[in-house]
Amino acid sequence: MRFYQADPALENYWRGVILFGNNFATYKFALAHALYEVERSNTLITLEALALPFSHHICQHLKQAPKQTLNMAKPGPFLKACMQFNNGEITLEQFLQATVKHGFKVVLDAFHNVSGGPIDRQFFINETRESKGIRLTDDFYRLAETPQFLNLAHETDARWTLVEKAWEMNLPPQLLDVHYDAQEEVLFTRLSSSRITLTSCRNSLNGYQKGHCFYCNAPVSLERGHAQLADVDHFLPLAAQTAMPGVNLNGVWNLVLACQECNRGANGKFARVPDLRLLYRLHDRNEYFINSRLPLHEAIINQTGNNEPKRRAFLNERWNEALQCRLQKWDPPVQQEIIL
Template structure:
């Protein structure tokens, strides 16, 4: 996939797993969180030790999004055990036993598969058949030492919650639309007369930008209070919305993460229109969304077009319409090199 082939870092391969790998019963996300949490002191991790954070994250998400189990005609034995644990029917040691027995059979083999085959970088070796354990690789240890590692937890949880909401709502794709709440900085959708918050906007966007400012490629953070906390920016300025009534400028397709100097600095974008090469970058970013499936996939298709040429034309027409409103063009200073 182009996402990590043009930028073959460990962070890109990991994000490729989270964003584009199959969502088998949410186990992929629970495993990712377990790998974040488990002790990294030894490279060999027993399944019994991995099962502790793995089951804890599953139980927490089932409490918050229990309706997803109702969409399964026959929940598997592990999800049943998690539900029983949440209800106080079984104890912690019983949950761990069930997790070791039923939790890792598929997910450990499938975790590194993206687009029909294994990715080039493997973050652990599956040794469950030989010794009921996994072995962390050098790629994983380099990953946790990277400057981007602190963002990966937020990105994984945001992706997990989006998948859960899509299952929970069980809506026909054409009825699913996603909008941005600038006050809460969240993504939301509507079901009949109800408004449903999906997840943090920052955390959802960051992985597709590989942890960097969309404009200048400076590193950004998702941690509240961090000096490099990303701003959520409208690529085409929101001030022109009254002049473009048929275009939803608050849609996901028009939202990017920017560093603070690019968004609100002295030489920042403000209410100007980014140069054309940045529009091409936005198109590539939106295609990543679509390839990652549910529910941002449907949101961008609904808002911009059902096929790639139509979506490209939509962006070009919207960009030209913004320029006709006499907005100035803007180009950021290039601080780093990053290929989206």
């Protein structure tokens, strides 16, 4: 709850739903994508209008990741219809009828629930009994006008992919180790001798930084070709690796998104060590990862410690070791207020 209460912007309430809500099935992510795409000239969105984009995203993900709920041994009627449609066993009309009948029974009421209860801001009202649809609130329309709105679809898909990958791999938590491939800009893990790509690193990190540069709080973009496209940066530079053999500096715990000016501008960070107060910010960001779970939280715990004091001590020790490499300290030349 601290994530959006500390900085109660609408986009952070929305991110709270996507990043921290319970996941027993992936319908929440499909509903979010449907709301990004559906025509919104009328505040009332019928279930028929939601059905096509909602079911389309489930079907597309099913093709790549067959496990879209915790209990695929007994899929419900909606998932059965998705699989039948993918196999060409039912028509589009039959599929959409099944979606309207079965697809929205739980997700509409559960969408806004985080930490056991509803968040303070509601983006739609469930009016299926009165109007056979949902009614978008003013908060959703305001959200759609924010500069961060375009980033949210990328963040949602990255989160969705992480959840389904965790269910698919079913790894014992102590075996999960996540790494960063700088060339492909993805997060990956290994299962036996096989490498498993998890998701885009940039898209996974952005939500936990609330769409801003980790160092100076300038807004960043996830859209390729955008002038504000974020860089993935190693908080403790790889040049410090010699001082800490066996420590995974390519782990999620040490990766942040930075604006291009902070990362490689005239006064950029390069192979320098950020100020200690920024280390505390990194700790807070990592705790958000851990609280959102599946599967990055286990990787960070494995790499940094199984409780909060140990993780804080781990970061302090690595920061001091980096300075022992005679690397200079660095602070962003211009900084806006940051609330993580």
